[in-house]
Amino acid sequence: MRYVHVDNVEQGQHLGRTIFSGNGAVLLSEGVQLTVYMITTLKRIGVTMIYIKDPLFEDIEIVDIISDETKRAVIQRMGDTFDSIRSGKDFNTKNLNVSIDSLLDEIMKNKDVLVQLSDIRTKDNEMYVHALNVCMMSVMIGIQMELPATQLRELAIGAMLHDIGKVEKITNDEAEDVKLHHTWRGFEVLKNKRELSLLIAHVSFQHHERVDGTGFPRGMQGDQIHLYAKITAVANTYDNLLFDLSLGRRMLPHEACEHMTALADTQLDREIVIHFLRTVSVYPTGASVRLSTKETGVVVGQHRGLPGRPVVRIVKAESGTDLEVKEVDLAKLTTVFIDNVLT
Known part of the structure; x- marks a missing residue:
């Protein structure tokens, strides 16, 4: 495909x-x-x-970190959680915990698979897919950083709920301020859930802080920002660069990775960005690309540890109806590069 x-x-x-x-x-x-x-x-x-x-x-297999069944279950439970908050009701953390446990189990089994955010988004599901992606990427970064299981679980819940302040029931007068103040709102919602760690609430509170102190809501910097929030900020930034039109045009994965590298040590923690870049598929499987040889093809394989050097299949029409098919492994052909991604 x-x-x-x-x-x-x-x-x-x-x-x-x-x-x-x-x-x-x-x-x-x-x-x-x-x-x-x-x-x-x-x-x-x-x-x-x-x-x-x-x-x-047709033989291209898109290997996902989590199954469609798990994604569907998580999206359903996220919908229930957000609907409860919109209506001013308490939300059920038991269902949330079931979702997080399923996610963690699958991610741990597939921790060597590169992340590629290829789920199809609609206006209806984008908030839930965003929460799921930020959670998944945050956990992958946490695994790279060798966080223990208890911390990975806290990180997963915090990342899943990082934007919960955007869905809290608000008045019309407050609507214009929701983007700026959703961090405070999320913190207030989560800190009152006694069954959740206070550190989870701080992910919502701090995920828009920047390591150079130019973020919000409090202008915290460096080690003042909790590790969970700094990890979530990296995952959140990447997903937004790929899909949030309010930031301008949507970037392709390789463009977003370059942009995030430029943000290291200013907006984002450099060490976390480095760990992130080891987990993400720079050129997603199935993407059409043009090589420095001027040939065009489709990405058909990935290399763990070399996300920017995938395997590309090139199909050329020969005389008559014959096709010449060859695969170019960029991990081996170090003088050949991807010039452009074709959409």
Whole structure:
């Protein structure tokens, strides 16, 4: 399958991965033949990139850190949690703990898999997918930093709920300030949950602080910011660079990684950024790329430890109907580079 921009999808192509709604229900199932109406609807609900099936790349396997079943269950429970908060009710931490335990189990089993954020987003599910991605990446960073299991669990819960202040019930007069003050709101919600560690509340409170002291809400710097919050800030920044249009145009993964490297020691903790870059797929499997040789192909494999040097499959049309297929392993061909990602 290939990972393509929705503007380049054609009627009759088949969907490569299932699309979920905000409550975890299936919007479109993997394998469905796309119609003009479906493609138009995907654009309308905010989908930009999707996987499509391609017979030339049908053997490509997208290895995820967590299964679709777990993702669906987490999104459903996150929806229940956020709905409770919106209605001014208390939320059930028991269900949240079940989700976190499932996530941690799967992440630990797949800790050597590179992170690639390829889940299809809609306006309906983006808040939940964002929370899930930030949680997943934060845990992967924590594993790289060799945090013990108890700390990984606290980090996972804090990262999952880092934006909980954005969904708290607010008045119309307060609506304009929600972005600025969601850190305070989240802290107030979480610190009153006695069954949760106070450190979890501080993730929500501090995840927009910057190591140089230019962040908010308190302008904390360096070691004044808790480790969990600094880890979550790195994961949150990456996901936002890829998907948050309010920051400007959405970046591709390799662009976002370069941008985050530039933010090290100012906005982000350098050591944490280095650990993060070891866990993320710079060029996601299924992405179309152009090499320095001017050849174009599709990323079909990854190298743990060398995320910027994937395996690229190139398919050329020869005389008649014959196709020449070759794979270029950039980990071995050190003089060949990826010039551009084609969407």
